[in-house]
Amino acid sequence: MNIPLIDLKAQYNSIAEDLDRVTKEVLSSANYIMGKNVTEFEKQFADYIGVNNAISVGNGTDALVIALKSLGIGEGDEVITTTFTFFATAESISAVGATPVFVDVDKDTFNIDPSKIENKITKNTKAIIAVHIFGQSAKMDEINEIAKKNNLKVIEDACQAVGGKYKGRNIGTLSDVACFSFFPTKNLGCAGDGGMIVTSNDDVATIARALRTHGSGENGQKAYNLLNNITEEVESSAEDANDTIYNPLKYYNYLIGFNTRLDAIQAAILKVKLTHIDKWNERRREISKIYDEELKNTNLTIPSVLKECEPVYHMYILQSEDRESLLNKLKEKGIATGVYYPVPLHLQKVYKNLGYKEGDMPVAEYLSHRTFAIPVYPELTQEQIEYIVKSIKSK
Structure with missing residues (x-):
């Protein structure tokens, strides 16, 4: 698939x-x-x-x-x-x-x-x-x-x-x-x-x-x-x-x-x-709830939602201590992923003149080595969702 x-x-x-x-x-x-x-x-x-x-x-x-x-x-x-x-x-x-x-x-x-x-x-x-x-x-x-x-x-x-x-x-x-x-x-x-x-x-x-x-x-x-x-x-x-x-x-x-x-x-x-956006966003939330439930007891960190927020899950972002090996495994299984964001803005070369250095923004730097997105678009079928979850959880 x-x-x-x-x-x-x-x-x-x-x-x-x-x-x-x-x-x-x-x-x-x-x-x-x-x-x-x-x-x-x-x-x-x-x-x-x-x-x-x-x-x-x-x-x-x-x-x-x-x-x-x-x-x-x-x-x-x-x-x-x-x-x-x-x-x-x-x-x-x-x-x-x-x-x-x-x-x-x-x-x-x-x-x-x-x-x-x-x-x-x-x-x-x-x-x-x-x-x-x-x-x-x-x-x-x-x-x-x-x-x-x-x-x-x-x-x-x-x-x-x-x-x-x-x-x-x-x-x-x-x-x-x-x-x-x-x-x-x-x-x-x-x-x-x-x-x-x-x-x-x-x-x-x-x-x-x-x-x-x-x-x-x-x-x-x-x-x-x-x-x-x-x-x-x-x-x-x-x-x-x-x-x-x-x-x-x-x-x-x-x-x-x-x-x-x-x-x-x-x-x-x-x-x-x-005219479709509210329906599409609701479907993204439904898919995200499935991921939350299925992946909560894995070694991955699932997205956190503040009680005062109703997100629209433009991306469903997971965190992994071993991101590269997991992404390679998913690629082999035909599941596309994306890394958001590999380099925080304060470390981009174009802003070198501003004088920032590694360690200045420790949380963003930490996340840049852990975060990645999996598919969450509203047209995903139940079969595709189950395949994504199964592939992530497989040894």
Whole structure:
């Protein structure tokens, strides 16, 4: 039996008729940039998360970059974040000219340890990026309390956590601004790259909308006026303006921005998938409960879930003292696995100039030698689940 870590073909096959239909509708419309599908998906996603604004962009990394810039973070600033996450979290901080300041993580949840944040705060600290790693929320009450006390902004990197909850509240509503990724392997993934910024702060949303399209047009002028305390009427785009062919307002620029839009075809695909996400996430939780029960008495460490969290298991992460031999055994049995993350960010060569060394983040370094993911995608069959468990437990 061959079982991939994530089976995108299985997901496609489960909703192929709808995906083929909406894709053909976009292609035949010849409206590929912005337009109806994008605005509709943004509205649906904002309603799903429970925020006032959702601003779609080209990918999750751009979402983080634009979120930081929309909060006014740049050269000379410092942003505190976790060392145990995907590189894009720190890369986005560097991309706006700020410096990432790394903090160690909790051994059980893999999320940033709030007790270690305050001693990293300096006069240059402007924000905290809390990553909801593998689909479980960070301890947001503690993080927000620290931020409020020190006048810091909070950004949720929710790229792995769409649909998750913390104390009954949706991830994405727990900070000043939150960012999501729609990379194909995410719980809610498109057929390419895609990302989303969400916020209930209308001013931040206006700036983000301007930055995603060259700081131009109606949103560019609104953002410019907002940043310069100008009060004046702003011309709106014509209802029949077609961003694919010609929109005259886009030739008037007000900010230095980016070119990072969600394609209309991806928005149409995501509109379909959004109607399934809660069902898919629930299936991930069901599979994870099976793994928890079957593997709890082995020499593996199963994932720990905080009582205040409802995770979405973007990845099901195990820990093993003998990871390599176990991964080799599973490979021989046709079961794909993944190591997340083999090198904590403070030890990445690109950040050598920051002066971190081995031993600075002992928990993350410990986890980097032990953690690995097994398949948990919702299309797994009972036979596949049983085979995975049996293969892990076999001598």
